[in-house]
Amino acid sequence: MPQTIAFYDRVDHALHDSSLQTALHRATTRFIGNRAGAIGALSDADRLRDQARAIRAHALAHLDELLPQLAANVEARGGHVCWASDGEEARRYIIELARARGVRSIVKSKSMASEEIHLNEALEEAGFEVVETDLGEYIIQLAGETPSHIIAPAIHKTREQVSELFQQHLGMPPTTEVPPMIRTARQALRQRFLQADMGISGVNFGVADSGAIVIVENEGNARLSTTVPRIHVAIMGIERIVARLADLGVMLQVLARSATGQKLSVYTSLISGPARPGEEDGPEEFHLVLLDNGRSRILGGHYAESLLCIRCGACLNACPVYQAIGGHAYGGVYSGPIGAILTPLLQPDLPDAYLLPQASSLCGACQEVCPVRIAIPDMLLRHRADAVKAGKFNPVEKAAITGYTLTMTHPAIYNAGGKAGRFFSRILARKGRFRRLPPPLHLWTKQRDFPALPPKSFREMWAERKKQRRSSS
């Protein structure tokens, strides 16, 4: 099959983008340090992570009971529930609702689920004005880009680039100081909150036994988006559920500490339905969109564990590949290690999605920081096996593996191959190393030397040593 190069192009572009490299290095270093401090400060971090995993595993195992329970509780409190099997159904529900209620202007707080279904484009196409209110999301909306990190969507931007955007779009006087930049964004956004007819949010956790949705944030924009406009629509992936309100004690701790290194996020909102009669604050209507979009299919297969994910982003920060190429290079909605698992599953039509699980050295740093201990490397390996089964591999690699297998299952071939290798090495290597090797190994020697082969293999030397010992004893 033809080698898809779009992914490699994006990787090369990222590796040569010095602003991106600066931004990524600054941000991931800070995130890693903050997380390590916050997790390290816990005396029982391992136990807490085990509990978090157990809570999530329990929820996934009982989705068939918990989702109807959540829906029934939301409806009992006057909310509406949309069961959306895919993005199309979710988009249609939201657009029809907005039309029916005469909505013109919409504010959004951060939601990866809405990114997943490309909601903004659909809403704009339908004639609505949509404004992202999370600062990072707002920045990339101005730039016409997509999030490159689950919790820090504009992580790829330097402060200098943000300043340019604000000068261009918001008429901000030139500055790279953070406070005036934030003031500028706040002033622009405050208008939007007050004008908006509808607020759209994501959901960090849906709580089945209370019918509440939980949103954590640090800016307060989600709280405004969900209370000021007369309609609140929350979009939740069906797996983002916990059984009991009491589960939040564990989940909120591991989420905040893993994501930003905070003990708790600045704002934790529990929202259960619209404003009740007599209440002054809150929307008139509350709608919860339960988005499947491929998740129930994942649940039944050998990637089910990936649905434990609580979208903290810790695996992205810890991943040396993400650190090197950033989120956009992955080409899917979700990036980093968890994105390399989810993108081939959620966006199977992306032609180079199968390459993402190969863009990993399998170092395991992701699994080490995952608050729910998802075995990410194991799942990347399964993806690689599934790609091979589906015929998605490079023919050169296939040939190399066939040769490898033949060699490693036949000692005679192995020995002859070793001898041949050492023969060529004697002729071609200089000063104990190769500075250049023939294709495809030239990819190794582009920036690395390769050692010359020794005169004898270990097994040959061992056999000689044994013979000597026998004759000398």
Place this chain on the structure above:
Amino acid sequence: MTTGHRRAVLFATCIVDQLYPTVGLAAAELLEQQGVTVEVPPDLLCCGQMAFNAGFRDDAYAVAGRTLEVLRGKGDVVMPSGSCAAMIRHLYHELFAHTPFAGMAAELAHRTYELSEYLVDVLGVTDVGARFNGRITYHDACHGLRFLGLGAQARALLGRVQGAEVVPLPGCDQCCGFGGLFAVKQHTISTAMLDRKIEAIASTEADLVVTGDVSCMTQIAGGLSRRNIPTRARHLAEVLANMADAR
């Protein structure tokens, strides 16, 4: 120190066999010093990780299945590689699941050890009489670190090397970028990761950067040599067996 009744198979791994025979000899020497009778089965070649990691599980099954067969009934298996030991301990389970060899794979996993782990945790030795006059820094190879929980063993062993000044490596648990075929298939990412590793190593001004996997060692040595940095990359076994200068 244990008595001389212990026997172990030294599974040198294919890379050590073909590229770094001194690592195999050093490992054998270390085991023999501790009274272990070392066996090197002539037909023991490879754990199958390369095919497994590339997604070619049928190929991995063929290679690993043969290795299971060769190691059947052999007692302790010691490997100078955290990565290959992790393949047997951690991934054979998945490779042989639902096959007639699942039981054999589980049994082999229980008696397979990485070298530093075997020396420290099984044989209970940290001072192996090694000597090195110079500065040493240690890189944690990922699979040993994260899938076998190693790191303390190597540091304990290095801490007893006479004459050596052991200095910490900044970002010692950051991947060097090797990752098997990843190093070639995604060579630009691999070498970007290597650049950071080399920078950290250079900052220590160490004479030796020591690690427990020859695959990482090949990546790191290749980077050091291309950039003309005088620090040499050595396997832990070579240092411990006083063979750091043997190649």
